[in-house]
Amino acid sequence: MINVSIHTFNAFQQNTSVVSDESGNCVIIDPGCFSIYEENELTQFIESAGFKPKAILNTHAHIDHVLGNHFVSSKYDIPLYLHGDDLTTLRSVSNYAHLYGFEGYKISPEPTFILEDGQTLTFGNICFKVMHTPGHAPGHVVFIDSVNNFVINGDVLFRGSFGRTDLPGGDFETLKSTILNKMFSLPEDMTVYCGHGPSTTIGAEKVSNYILNF
Ligand SMILES: [Zn+2]
Numbered sequence: 520m521i522n523v524s525i526h527t528f529n530a531f532q533q534n535t536s537v538v539s540d541e542s543g544n545c546v547i548i549d550p551g552c553f554s555i556y557e558e559n560e561l562t563q564f565i566e567s568a569g570f571k572p573k574a575i576l577n578t579h580a581h582i583d584h585v586l587g588n589h590f591v592s593s594k595y596d597i598p599l600y601l602h603g604d605d606l607t608t609l610r611s612v613s614n615y616a617h618l619y620g621f622e623g624y625k626i627s628p629e630p631t632f633i634l635e636d637g638q639t640l641t642f643g644n645i646c647f648k649v650m651h652t653p654g655h656a657p658g659h660v661v662f663i664d665s666v667n668n669f670v671i672n673g674d675v676l677f678r679g680s681f682g683r684t685d686l687p688g689g690d691f692e693t694l695k696s697t698i699l700n701k702m703f704s705l706p707e708d709m710t711v712y713c714g715h716g717p718s719t720t721i722g723a724e725k726v727s728n729y730i731l732n733f
Pocket residue numbers: 579581655656674682
């Protein structure tokens with residue numbers, strides 16, 4: 520039994536996911552906690568459930584998805600996973616964090632493991648296939664659990680919409696190709712957990728996503 524718990528953090532209303540198995544192993548995907556209040560919400564959730572954190576996974580390295588990397592990695596002493604094409608983005612966050620009002624941003628550790636397209640990640644009974652999904656960010660990946668039929672999709676698809684492509688490394692045609700050729704090849708009844716806003720399904724987005732207008 521795999522459980523996904525979503526916590527919405529920071530000024531960007533970013534969705535941090537805690538994915539756990541029946542033995543209490545868990546991974547934290549895109550920890551966006553920044554305030555002490557948000558840090559406490561995350562750790563109290565993990566500790567009251569008796570979870571054992573195993574890893575931090577980043578879908579990509581935009582500031583709203585990595586604000587809590589330092590806190591979570593030092594709190595639980597767990598490794599960070601990120602695709603290599605987002606390393607430059609990760610390293611640049613400290614240069615601009617203050618411009619977004621995140622004074623006191625603590626620099627993320629470097630990834631312990633570099634993610635690659637097609638690789639399988641296993642933490643207890645949590646099992647993800649990694650798919651490289653560039654366009655919103657060059658090193659964006661999604662984490663697919665095909666047994667439990669969900670994908671942690673970061674900022675590729677949103678319900679009815681899609682991630683912006685005007686940030687450094689973003690490219691609209693690449694994102695469009697990612698969505699049409701990669702995301703839309705996933706099962707139609709697969710649940711899509713989004714980096715912002717509500718979840719959706721692949722089938723619903725194949726019918727009505729705004730990308731279909733381009
Ligand atoms: Zn993003």
